[in-house]
Amino acid sequence: MSAVTTRPPDVRLPEAVARTPRKRWTRFILPTYVTAFILYLSFPIFIIILFSFNQTRGGFGTSPRVKTTWLGFTTEWYGRLFDLPDLTASLEHSLVVGVLSALAATALGTLLGLALARHRFRGRGSADFVIFLSISAPEIVLGAALASFFVALGVSRGFGTLFLSHTLFSIAFVTVTVRARASGLDRSLEAAAMDLGATPATAFLKVTLPLLAPGILAGFLLAFALSMDDFVISQFTQGPFQMFPTWVFGSTRVGIPPHVFAFATIIFVTGATLALMLALMSRRRG
């Protein structure tokens, strides 16, 4: 201890009580609260998984509906996942639109993110502003604007309009993600490659792009997740081309088929496992 911070031994601190550790039971209030909160957040997930194993009863020729009470354990719905053609089609639609729009948004957003991170150019401020607006605009306003646009053009809504719209709302998120990665990169690495005789193109492909890759991958996954989860924009731009969330929403009026919960459980387990693996891999790499 240095001389400056050493207190004269005889001086008593006033209100020494304030420094004593907290009373024993109050120490547990916050951790207990956080645990309770996390249970609350995941409670619907438990219910979805639980009720995907719930039996149904009755139903005269109609497709089964999940009951709100527990009727008994069954794995029936996992064996009959693809029984409802409309539901299966809506999932396919969501996956196809999700992958394609995420690819398009990743391509466009990566380029824009690079431009914003490394170049000062005319219109940079307005580009920034438009990106900010497209992220912060309320979904219902964005959906209504897109619907107005397609109505005004006389375009019938379907796969095409969904792809255009999903790509649109994902671009800003990819841009922000890639830009954050790109502005953290040491540009002298690229310069070093060129000093060692690489052409600008080679330096970009062999040095910059691999360094950007985690940002680009994160952007793609974010865009895909946003597209899969999107409800509002889809509802306004899909026309008769149903997506998974909008199909589920439509079926709430008559009752949810148990297949929906089975699919949701599979998607949840797959997604959470993949995310966990990615997180562990990136941690191991340091």
Next chain:
Amino acid sequence: MERPVQPDLHLIAPKERRPRRSSAPYLLSSPALLWLLLLFVIPMFAMASLSLQEGTSLEGFRQTFRFANYTDAIAENGDFLLRSLRNGAIVTIAALLIAYPVAYWIAFYGGRFKSVFLFLLLLPFFISFVIRTVAWSFILSDDGIILGTLKSIGILPETYHVLGTTFAVIAGITYNLVPFTILPLYVSLEQIDHRLVEAAKDLYSSRRQAFLKVVLPLSMPGVFAAVLLTSIPAIGDYVNAAVLGNFAPGTAMIGNVIQTEFLRNRDYPEGAALAFVLMGVMVVGAVIYAKLLGTERITEG
């Protein structure tokens, strides 16, 4: 007095290193900006134009610059707008109160397990929010695991219900948005230097004073962001009112009206006018809020 002659360094430097005025940034940015222009900026103008038109979906719409669409829309749907703003305010305050202690504890006491806690907070996002909302309608249903159990024990009367009430709608929106409240709070709390808190305690502040005078003020940028990230989607939400409110009288929000006008009634001008009114209210609210909270320091954070 004589200065040494400065060599013209830029003449020696290799050509490539000089900042080039290149077309690269324009080539890189134009595809995305074109997409944003065509599918974000222009649609906003299309909606503005549509909001001033007259007609029906069968006969077509004509541009008549009928500004009365706006006054009509407000007069007919003022109740829904006010209810949405009230619900949004309640959700925002509730989410802040629920989220702050969680963000605080993870940021200050999460230790090595911070990323584990963050992962747990993001877990619900792996299931579509529509399905999570449906799950709440199961949990809160009249004979579901909570109400059904309480009724069979006899704590609640048989007629008691939660679905179809404003409470269910507000609780549902709060559930959906509380992760978006936590994340900005966590980011700003995580950046606080713990030594500042220790310094406060060294200067004989109590725990409460250290929190109120040091931690809380330093986390205000996070609170600012959290309020915006929570209130804007809360005011515009219409899924919870549909799934948990069951369209019971007094539960529908402005989003439900816009959705119905666009997708069921096909009264596009009224829907468009309402969407603009909603956006206008939000923009004005956000600007006033930013002004009230005041400093540039906050908007930077």
